[in-house]
Amino acid sequence: MTVLYFAWVKEKVGLSEETVSPPAEVSTISDLMDWLSSRSTRHAAAFSDRQLIKAAVDQTHMPHASTLDGAKEVAFFPPVTGG
Amino acid sequence: MTVLYFAWVKEKVGLSEETVSPPAEVSTISDLMDWLSSRSTRHAAAFSDRQLIKAAVDQTHMPHASTLDGAKEVAFFPPVTGG
Amino acid sequence: MTTIRVQQHAFDPGAEINSFCARNPTSGGVATFIGQMRDFRGPTRAEGETVAAMTLEYYPGMAERQLDDLVKQARERWPLDDVLIVHRHGPLVPGDAIVLVAAATAHRSEAFAACEFLMDWLKTQAPFWKKEATSDGATWVEAQASDDARAAKWKK
Amino acid sequence: MTTIRVQQHAFDPGAEINSFCARNPTSGGVATFIGQMRDFRGPTRAEGETVAAMTLEYYPGMAERQLDDLVKQARERWPLDDVLIVHRHGPLVPGDAIVLVAAATAHRSEAFAACEFLMDWLKTQAPFWKKEATSDGATWVEAQASDDARAAKWKK
Numbered sequence: 001m002t003v004l005y006f007a008w009v010k011e012k013v014g015l016s017e018e019t020v021s022p023p024a025e026v027s028t029i030s031d032l033m034d035w036l037s038s039r040s041t042r043h044a045a046a047f048s049d050r051q052l053i054k055a056a057v058d059q060t061h062m063p064h065a066s067t068l069d070g071a072k073e074v075a076f077f078p079p080v081t082g083g
Numbered sequence: 084m085t086v087l088y089f090a091w092v093k094e095k096v097g098l099s100e101e102t103v104s105p106p107a108e109v110s111t112i113s114d115l116m117d118w119l120s121s122r123s124t125r126h127a128a129a130f131s132d133r134q135l136i137k138a139a140v141d142q143t144h145m146p147h148a149s150t151l152d153g154a155k156e157v158a159f160f161p162p163v164t165g166g
Numbered sequence: 167m168t169t170i171r172v173q174q175h176a177f178d179p180g181a182e183i184n185s186f187c188a189r190n191p192t193s194g195g196v197a198t199f200i201g202q203m204r205d206f207r208g209p210t211r212a213e214g215e216t217v218a219a220m221t222l223e224y225y226p227g228m229a230e231r232q233l234d235d236l237v238k239q240a241r242e243r244w245p246l247d248d249v250l251i252v253h254r255h256g257p258l259v260p261g262d263a264i265v266l267v268a269a270a271t272a273h274r275s276e277a278f279a280a281c282e283f284l285m286d287w288l289k290t291q292a293p294f295w296k297k298e299a300t301s302d303g304a305t306w307v308e309a310q311a312s313d314d315a316r317a318a319k320w321k322k
Numbered sequence: 323m324t325t326i327r328v329q330q331h332a333f334d335p336g337a338e339i340n341s342f343c344a345r346n347p348t349s350g351g352v353a354t355f356i357g358q359m360r361d362f363r364g365p366t367r368a369e370g371e372t373v374a375a376m377t378l379e380y381y382p383g384m385a386e387r388q389l390d391d392l393v394k395q396a397r398e399r400w401p402l403d404d405v406l407i408v409h410r411h412g413p414l415v416p417g418d419a420i421v422l423v424a425a426a427t428a429h430r431s432e433a434f435a436a437c438e439f440l441m442d443w444l445k446t447q448a449p450f451w452k453k454e455a456t457s458d459g460a461t462w463v464e465a466q467a468s469d470d471a472r473a474a475k476w477k478k
Binding site for chain 4: 274
């Protein structure tokens with residue numbers, strides 16, 4: 001699974017992209033954020049306030065409770081500010 | 084008083100503009116249409132269906148019942164179709 | 167700032183919009199509307215009748231005054247940084263821009279509202295009359311009840 | 323027809339709008355919105371802080387897909403002849419057009435509605451993030467609750 005980070009989430013994590021293989025019990029986006037937070041203090045800091053984080057699974061916006069279901073690409077980012 | 088005609092009202096009357104001095108009893112726009120209609124068959128034809136005619140007094144849209152009150156310029160035209 | 171121009175010569179909507187944006191660097195949003203002359207009348211070109219040319223008659227003096235009044239009304243409703251209205255009169259050919267309305271504001275919802283308000287009212291209040299030349303000769307375009315309905319919806 | 327472009331290089335809104343009008347000769351009305359980069363942040367330039375430059379980060383792939391999906395939603399609501407969206411990414415300077423949305427329709431109310439719908443949803447759904455460079459350094463722009471509220475009003 002590829003995990004992408006954008007904007008300040010990217011800056012906090014210190015990575016724009018990483019390839020990860022979370023264990024089977026990581027089934028939702030929330031689970032993935034928990035699991036990523038356990039990998040480094042930077043990840044933990046980036047995911048410390050979940051309300052500020054939006055997620056997309058395979059390039060579609062998804063709520064945190066959604067299951068990952070074989071997702072290939074999961075992205076985390078702040079609320080968008082384009083336009 | 085200058086009377087202006089536009090669009091098909093102008094074509095029916097056969098004039099774009101005329102200077103008239105209606106008698107004192109011509110006090111409203113409706114009165115003026117009656118009085119103008121008496122001046123020629125072309126005027127009468129132009130004003131035959133009053134519902135189709137809009138009026139402006141001194142360049143401001145006014146309903147037919149409005150009084151002329153020393154108006155200098157009265158215009159008659161169909162509903163507008165610009166834009 | 168407000169610019170209202172009623173003119174016979176053709177104008178370039180893109181160039182007008184670029185100048186308008188450039189003179190409003192502190193406005194985050196610019197909404198515009200361009201009404202252009204179609205080469206047919208009716209619901210679709212296939213079902214419609216070909217319109218080769220058009221003449222826009224207008225009431226000089228009142229047209230400018232009416233547009234000015236509409237802009238004043240729009241400014242009473244929304245905080246507008248700038249407004250531009252350009253309206254043609256005289257002979258037009260298919261593809262010509264007939265009217266351009268642009269509104270610059272800090273917030274986009276107000277730019278959209280002002281632009282639509284101006285178009286809706288212009289359509290029912292500004293003294294312009296279209297005469298279309300078709301194969302049957304030239305005929306005056308009839309006003310549409312739907313335009314009155316749209317203008318009325320802005321009444322408080 | 324639909325054109326969606328997410329691009330780093332600057333674009334000319336007026337030229338884009340003119341091409342868009344020209345390729346839609348049978349559409350009577352074209353509504354557009356241009357979002358431009360201001361040189362300050364805050365309610366007014368006098369009260370605000372100077373913004374010298376901006377970087378627009380985006381999510382390649384998803385941005386285009388999301389805009390495409392928004393246009394599909396707009397087309398389900400309104401009969402649109404044509405839609406154009408151009409959105410910048412990368413470095414921007416004050417005065418640059420950030421986004422252009424244009425909608426061509428037979429009837430103006432639908433062009434306005436579609437254009438505003440697209441902007442409201444783009445603001446809350448399209449994956450772009452603004453980072454402004456001020457004298458205090460570069461900071462990420464925060465999303466506004468008012469944008470969510472505006473997008474929500476389109477929900478049926």
